[in-house]
Amino acid sequence: MLNLKSRILLTGSALLLGLSTAQAAEYEWKFQASETSGEPSFKIKQEWAEKITRMTDGRVEIEVMPINSVVGPTETLSAVSAGILQGHMTDPSYFSGQDPAFGMLGNLVGAWQNPYDFLEFMKHAGGEDLYNELVEPYGVHLIGAATFPLESVPSTVPIESLEDFQGLKIRAPQGMVYNIFERIGATPVNLPGSEVYTGLEKGVIDAADSTVLSNNDAMGLHAFAPYPLYPGFHSMPMIAVSINKDIWDGLPEELQTTLKTAFDGMAYDLIARLKQQDIETLQKLQEDSDVHPFDLPAEERKKFRTAAEQEWQEWAGENAMTQNIYDSATAFLRSRNLL
Numbered sequence: 001m002l003n004l005k006s007r008i009l010l011t012g013s014a015l016l017l018g019l020s021t022a023q024a025a026e027y028e029w030k031f032q033a034s035e036t037s038g039e040p041s042f043k044i045k046q047e048w049a050e051k052i053t054r055m056t057d058g059r060v061e062i063e064v065m066p067i068n069s070v071v072g073p074t075e076t077l078s079a080v081s082a083g084i085l086q087g088h089m090t091d092p093s094y095f096s097g098q099d100p101a102f103g104m105l106g107n108l109v110g111a112w113q114n115p116y117d118f119l120e121f122m123k124h125a126g127g128e129d130l131y132n133e134l135v136e137p138y139g140v141h142l143i144g145a146a147t148f149p150l151e152s153v154p155s156t157v158p159i160e161s162l163e164d165f166q167g168l169k170i171r172a173p174q175g176m177v178y179n180i181f182e183r184i185g186a187t188p189v190n191l192p193g194s195e196v197y198t199g200l201e202k203g204v205i206d207a208a209d210s211t212v213l214s215n216n217d218a219m220g221l222h223a224f225a226p227y228p229l230y231p232g233f234h235s236m237p238m239i240a241v242s243i244n245k246d247i248w249d250g251l252p253e254e255l256q257t258t259l260k261t262a263f264d265g266m267a268y269d270l271i272a273r274l275k276q277q278d279i280e281t282l283q284k285l286q287e288d289s290d291v292h293p294f295d296l297p298a299e300e301r302k303k304f305r306t307a308a309e310q311e312w313q314e315w316a317g318e319n320a321m322t323q324n325i326y327d328s329a330t331a332f333l334r335s336r337n338l339l
Contacts (some may be wrong), residue, residue, distance in 0.1 A: 004253070025053075025061040027251075029086035029243070032076050034094070036194060037066040038319040039106035039215045040277055041148065041270060045089055045297065048266040055258055056217035064089065067194050080244050081239040089146075092131070096175035101134050101321040103175035108329055110180065110308025113338070115147050115236060115271045121332045122238070123264065129329060134321055141248040143259050146239040149275050152231025154225035155207035156200065156217050160294060162303050170206040171196055176311055177235050183307045209235055213276035213293075219283070226291045230282060233301045234308075241266075266337040309339075 031049070035042040042064070049062040052058040071079045072096065076088040077095045092106030105127070112118040121127045122145040131142045166185040178188045189205050199205040201224050210216050213230050222228060241263045248256065285291040296304075316326035333339035 001095050004016070020187055024058055025217040026059045026336045027247075027255075028061045028063075029247075030063050030065060030070070031089055031243075032065050032067070032069055032071070032079070033088070034067050034073055034090040034173050034239075035211070035215070039211070039218055040102060041211070041215055042066060042094075044270050044273060045266070046261060048269070052259065054261050055262055056255060060255065060259070061085070067192070073192055073320065075193075077135075077138060077140060080242060083244055083246075086145075086247060087241070087246075089239055089241050091237040092135075092240045093173055093174075093175045093237060094169065098138075099134065099321070100175075100315055100318045101325060104312075104315050104322050104325045105131055105134065105174060105238065105329075106240070107235060107313065108325075109177045110305045111232075111312075111329060111339075112147075113150070113237045115149055117311055117336070117338065118147050118236060118238070119145065119267055119271075119330065125332050126328055130321075130325060135240075135242065136245055139245050140242045141245040142265035143241045143243055143248070144267060146263070146270055147236055147240060148212050148239070149236070149271055149278060151209065151235045151237075152209055152213040152216055152232050152278075153207055153229040153234070154200065154210055154221045155227040155229065156203075156225050156229045158292070158294065159204060159207070159229055161297070169204070169206045171199055171210065172207045173209070176315060177209055180234075180304075180308050180311045181316075183311060184304065193313065197221060197224075212274050212278055213285075214274060214281040217241050222291050228285070228291070230278070230293045231295060233296050234304060239267075239270075272299065334335070 004104065033042055033045055045186050046064045049064045053061050067073055070085055073090065074094045075087060076090050079085040080088050092102040096103030128142055128145055135142055168186045169189055170180050170181055170186045171191045172188040174190050178190065179190045191199050196208045196210050196217055202223060206224065213228060282293060285293050313328055316323050330339055
């Protein structure tokens, strides 16, 4: 039996060994996400970062941080390029001001009625290659594309047809979705996602192109916007899981493969889990007499899609890359009778 002194020495050695193991990561990175810390999707991303540490035997540690932790949402591309951040998990539409192709590939509004169709396009029909052709000159590499289920629209007033968008002050990020809402008669207001809550609370906006139903509910938006449109019909932004290109190029091939495999897994897990959470949230809201979810009728969705297609064609003429994206995405949609 060990005496007290021996047990203290042994315990101290174990603690030092544990400390050494905790510090043994070869790669420690900060990735900024585009959600607040309370959103379910943010927590799922954190879980996957923890899984990657286990999958790599502690060689890779990724700290996933919420929106605005280090830089603003429109600045993460530059921050990853400069090494201020090592990566990000964000909607490329934030970078439309640098090249409209980011907005077009990041959120081809109205195109995708199913998130799995989008992932098939990105992962198996050339979408990720197109994105890397776009982003790598900025010093950033796309590890993998992810997305949400179709977004809901929390609204302070009932929206039962496209006519109800006339004059509606709706939060929308700059880019394609902003322009399409203008096309259907709305009055878009460019606010970051982090300001949607206060915008609805203070009456700055009437509705919001925000995120999925469960995220919106977790943020408390339905207290001010009790007429959510669900299921979503318009927006399904890409989540670009990207890393500094020099870091990526310097990684051993086995770690590149592990990261790619893990983030591809996260993409499908994110959709399935958020869909389940959306269903549970919908059931809860339907039991709440103060909240009234509404499903936009098929004929109204078709009108929105027509307006969206007109906007795609406008954007296609912006430059060679936007034309490539338009040609590739519409060819994919036609090949599957989705257009």
